Amino acid sequence: MRVATSDEMRAIDREAIERVGVPSLCLMENAGRAVAEQAVRLLGGSVKGRRIAVVCGRGNNGGDGMVAARFLHNWGAEVLVFLAGREGDLREEPATHWRALKGMGVATREVSEEGETSEVEAALRACDLAIDALLGTGATGEIKGLYAKLVGAINLSPKVVAVDLPTGVHADTGGLMGPCVKADVTVTFGLPKVGHLVFPGAGMCGKVVVADISLPTRMLTDEGRLPLFFLTPREARKLLPERKPDAHKGDAGRVLVVAGSVGLTGAAAMSAESAYRVGAGLVTLALPESLNDPMEAKLTEVMTLPLPERGRAISPEAVDKVLKFAEGVDVVALGPGLSRMEGAAEAARELVARLERALVLDADGINALEGRAELLDRRRAPTVVTPHPGEMSRLTGASIEEIQRDRVGFARRFAKGHGCVVVLKGARTVVASPDGRTAINLTGDEGMASGGTGDVLTGAIAGLLAQGLPPFEASVLGVYLHGLAGELASKELTIYGALATDVLRLLPEALRWVEEERTPPRWPIEVGHPLL
Incomplete structure (x- = not known):
């Protein structure tokens, strides 16, 4: 199976949106639903009455988390969504999903200062599950300030689902960029990234689930553009040396x-x-x-x-x-x-x-x-x-x-x-x-x-x-x-x-x-x- 770097994955996303015509909101909707489904699975098959906290960044990773929150709310969970920043800082697609959250009556909070994290910490301690939707595969800098505090809060939760990649893991090396979310399940989209597979990052991901969000299959299997891979059991079988029925030891x-x-x-x-x-x-x-x-x-x-x-x-x-x-x-x-x-x-x-x-x-x-x-x-x-x-x-x-x-x-x-x-x-x-x-x-x-x-x-x-x-x-x-x-x-x-x-x-x-x-x-x- 092919493995993508962050740049390779961004190029695939961009080509799917701009050349194929798959709407970016559609990709985000599919991603968020996949995260919500894994949250349900981690909680034993039902989220009715369960307390779930979703911590969102201002980018597309946060948008995926907002979609997941909407589905979980619809399925009966008590959902509280925290935004690391202000609504006015959101990009176009996440802003659309933030408005939808509010329209559906999902509880939301904006957190823009380190001193405002006490409510987040209390909610994460009390919840049944947290969703880390802070930063995705594009993050490369040190995790500090507000984001470091929020990472610490997420790690207070008894169970954690990470969106695309645990916040703090470098997508292209598997290195840790400071404080890091320790997930039970990481839901990534399209293809796994290097950071999911290489330690120490792999040790922060828990079980990695690669979700199909309707990116074109031909882009995800193109060996020419994606030279990095891992061997699957099916692919390993194909590599076994052939041996003829009349083979001798020299053969x-x-x-x-x-x-x-x-x-x-x-x-x-x-x-x-x-x-x-x-x-x-x-x-x-x-x-x-x-x-x-x-x-x-x-x-x-x-x-x-x-x-x-x-x-x-x-x-x-x-x-x-x-x-x-x-x-x-x-x-x-x-x-x-x-x-x-x-x-x-x-x-x-x-x-x-x-x-x-x-x-x-x-x-x-x-x-x-x-x-x-x-x-x-x-x-x-x-x-x-x-x-x-x-x-x-x-x-x-x-x-x-x-x-x-x-x-x-x-x-x-x-x-x-x-x-x-x-x-x-x-x-x-x-x-x-x-x-x-x-x-x-x-x-x-x-x-x-x-x-x-x-x-x-x-x-x-x-x-x-x-x-x-x-x-x-x-x-x-x-x-x-x-x-x-x-x-x-x-x-x-x-x-x-x-x-x-x-x-x-x-x-x-x-x-x-x-x-x-x-x-x-x-x-x-x-x-x-x-x-x-």
Whole structure:
């Protein structure tokens, strides 16, 4: 499903109004009714006699709230509407709906000074539900003054529905712009925005409901104008590699995993096994020769390639042996547990520069390029880099705070600048392609915050690449499956007890869920449009 930035959504709204001829009042009416319906749902199916406070800004977001208030009043709720400002400050469409509210006898109050918020706070404490209709996706500045006070008042309510986006969440980054409304449900219109999906903003939205307000479907599904998306269960099913009835192991792809060092053998083992668990036909683990015997005992299906070593990590002398073996494989995964010893780092840099096979670069393979990201620019074969924010910081010199402030933008810029697919790991992993296509992954949970889960992901992406998926698609599906396996592990073992090996074990079950187009257990979004 496509995801919009605030500018992209405004352009769609404007085209629908000016070129297609959908009246703006019609869009606002549909939006407000969708908000009202979610309020009813949150209150158990009826609002008769329930107290609802609606806090409106002066723009279109406020207008949506006014429409919702009118419907809720009509359905029997005791509604009180607060306007942040004076009636004379309203834009044309919200002013129309404000007059309608008053005409229907809905209780309204104007609040224009910070000192006038005591009644608002009292009403929000006493109500059954509040609707946040203060600011929408166009807000970019710090929340302060009157609006900060009103945000605090809204958060006093026992239940909150946010209109389009909780006030205080940046629509394009998911960052917080100061005090922020904490919603139970956020009703957005047409398409989800980045701020609904990326943390910390995603954590303020509650359940996200994407309402159909009659924007033309062709505009909402145009991949050319909307390069950002998230993978749905239906779309994930379409990405699964095909396998012919007469396929043999060579047809399912060959993976070479270059990984492991003393104390870090688990990373190597999990990466190699993960490639098998997503369907790769043949997997070989290249590792320091002194670790070969114990790994042969540990791994049954995975073949091994002992390499020259220094300090029980691979040495530069291993490079030629790896390059020769790699001539017979489809994909090389490089980095899990490789160590940060200089010999291993030197070997990793030389392999990045000389390998002529598709490469998935992770962990210490990325760390080896600290300050030398230009080595990626010289690669001719497809490359996928899978850093967490700390590794991305070392790779680029940017601070973790800078990376996390705009995860989507940072991943996109790096992918375009270095000609590789970027998998920026973390809650809501971002996958960016050099051509601008970008996916925000919605699977996974906090139970995956344990050592080794990233190694499982590396192998999964490599295994899908080996089966013929293009690098971007292999990365998007790999991240989706990995997160889904994590959710299944948490469901079975709790978020406290699930380990990386459980994620690895449940990859086949995640594949089954994808084959059956089942919705992941903790899917955070609900879409009202049947064709999106």
